Amino acid sequence: MRYTTALTAVALAVSGSAAMAQDQTTACLITKTDTNPFFVKMREGAQQKADELGIELMNFAGQYDGDHETQAQAIETCIAAGADGILLLASDTSSIVSSVEQAQEAGAIVIALDTPLSPADAADATFATDNFRAGELIGQWAAGKLGDEAENARIAFLDLNVSQPTVGVLRDQGFMQGFGIDIKDPARYGDEDDPRIVGHDVTQGNEEGGRRAMENLLAQDPSINVVYTINEPAAAGAYEALDALGRAEDVLIVSVDGGCPGVQNIRDGVIGATAQQYPLDMAALGIEAIHQYAQDGTLPQPTEGKEFFDTGVELVTDEPVEGVASISVDEGLERCWG
Amino acid sequence: MSQDDSYEDVVKTRREESFAAFESRGKGLLHKVHDLLHGNPALVPLIVLLASIVVFGLLLGSRFFSPFALTLILQQVQIVGIVAAAQSLIILTAGIDLSVGAITVISSVVMGQFAFRYGIPPSIAVVCGLAFGTLCGALNGLLVSKMKLPPFIVTLGTWQVILASNYLYSRNETIRSQDIEASAPILQFMGTRFEIAGAVFTFGVVFMILLMLVLAWALKNTAWGRHVYAVGDDAEAAALSGVNVHRTLMSVYMLGGLICGFAGWALIGRLGSVSPTSAYEANIESITAVVIGGISLFGGRGSILGALFGALIVGVFSLGLRLLGADAQWTYFFIGVLIIVAVAVDQWIRKVSA
Secondary structure (H helix, E strand, O other): OHHHHHHHHHHHHHHHHHHHOOOOOEEEEEEOOOOOHHHHHHHHHHHHHHHHHOOEEEEEEOOOOOOHHHHHHHHHHHHHOOOOEEEEOOOOOOOOHHHHHHHHHOOOEEEEEOOOOOOHHHOOEEEEOOHHHHHHHHHHHHHHHHHHHHHHOOEEEEEOOOOOOHHHHHHHHHHHHHHOOOOOOOOOOOOOOOOOEEEEEEOOOOHHHHHHHHHHHHHHOOOOOEEEEOOHHHHHHHHHHHHHOOOHHHOEEEEEEOEHHHHHHHHOOOOOEEEEEOHHHHHHHHHHHHHHHHHHOOOOOOOOOOOOEEOOEEEEOOOOOOOOOOEOHHHHHHOOEO | OHHHHHHHHHHHHHHHHOHHHHHOOOOHHHHHHHHHHHHOOOHHHHHHHHHHHHHHHHHHHHHOOOHHHHHHHHHHHHHHHHHHHHHHHHHHOOOOOOOHHHHHHHHHHHHHHHHHOOOOOHHHHHHHHHHHHHHHHHHHHHHHHOOOOOHHHHHHHHHHHHHHHHHHHHOOOOEOHHHHHHHOHHHHHHHOEEEEOOEEEEHHHHHHHHHHHHHHHHHHHOHHHHHHHHHHHOHHHHHHOOOOHHHHHHHHHHHHHHHHHHHHHHHHHHHOOEOOOOOOOHHHHHHHHHHHOOOOOOOOOOOHHHHHHHHHHHHHHHHHHHHOOOOHHHHHHHHHHHHHHHHHHHHHHHHHOO
């Protein structure tokens, strides 16, 4: 009983404040969690832009990565608050679609950040990193770095997890394409027959998994000399495993993300190169789009040839390779997150 | 005193002479095996472990059956092995601890952040981390033994509380291996390696094995150890026979927390870095090791060495299947099968005690 009263009070307060701010634009930012530095940076970018444009921003987050329930509830709260736009990093890209439709019926525009919904056009717009391109950049860099030796490379793939989530597949397949491997079906990895591939293992995207996966693959074939990693924590774990075997110096590790500890690891020689993505830009662009839509009803257009608005990706390394554009570690550190 | 002794003697001799003997005599081979397994609960997992090493050794040859690969398994299971020691103690008291992984990771975060954020000398930061783990265990223990709440519910709650505190306190920031190496190398102490004829060991691995042996000895040969079993078997009966149930439970949960603290230290040694997202599945993995190790989830029965064997079995399967080139899913598949088989065998062994 008390619970219901409290809920009603909250609902009243929320709708009350929305009514008061009738002429003010309201936006919601719903992230997967509120602890990951990537999302923290995103919130920062959104808040800055919102303050600048005089938009009221409400923040929500799931309790853990994959927490769909809380995200669906957050959308309902945003609808109740009369939000003009919702920036969403969906944990469950297909289940969330029905909630997204409800919000759209209530007159809000929904913009997917970082993770496209499935289907992608369920969102009014998507601001994301081109993860395939990110993989391609590090693949090209690795091939360029090895030169003629690329033909005899022994490559280990440290992927995200066994369910082959889209982001993991895109980066993995992008790397292969960039390195010059026939990727066969681009929608999955593991179907390639290039003899340079030693194997794939999964890391859950953290240090612990990176170390274990690297050890497993090294036990399978100690001659590995190129390591693709899904993100920088996994790369740090892989480095520990190689270091334990005295192999740290002669193996090339590449990664994706561009978090500050990861970029510092390039400086320290742990990682050779990483593809940096820009969560701050994603969020700022998202807020701008909501502002624009509230002004004149125009939606942002996707980048030409893509299903989404590409927020850019840069290769970070201090050992540039000819034919592959890159930025230095110093520049990378200026734009890093986390 | 001497009268008491002779009194027990009488009971013993009587037992030997009387009907109690019929259980094990003249019932065929199966029954003898049954008795043997009942008397030595760690035997089944040990046999499974040796058998799986032999099978993978035959399938993979020297790639698997080498000092390097076999000790790699030890390194890969060290965290789960240490945590499983804590889990075993708690399960022996008919409890369960879902918060072990969270305690492990928060202890490692406390060690790292105390040293780096507040500039506390690293060795003292390590002690603080261990103390914090013990404190978390004490909280669980108080809720279980004083408030009389079910351990499953208590630790379901503290798991979330501790994990959330871990993320909030650490801001989910990683402390890099290179920074730790430069200014607080003692945090990586458990990762120190040494080699004996191609076999690679770390202090963390040695710690895991010593911990298991010491606990196995203590559980068997000290009054405290017998109390742990007694409380797990039947807390009320134990209390009636003069066992201080509250103190026993508190000691078990606090010791469990301390062991998790050590697991956190070993975790830093293994990863090089302090990462708040690690050890996420240590609770489930430790329960898996304990169950495969033949320790009864109903409490009061099983050997802690079984948990070590259980953890090693999982490690052997993971590495063996990966070396065979199998999809990582098969590892989970077979571990699932092993859990069910282990519990089925446990039930079968229990029947003999009737």
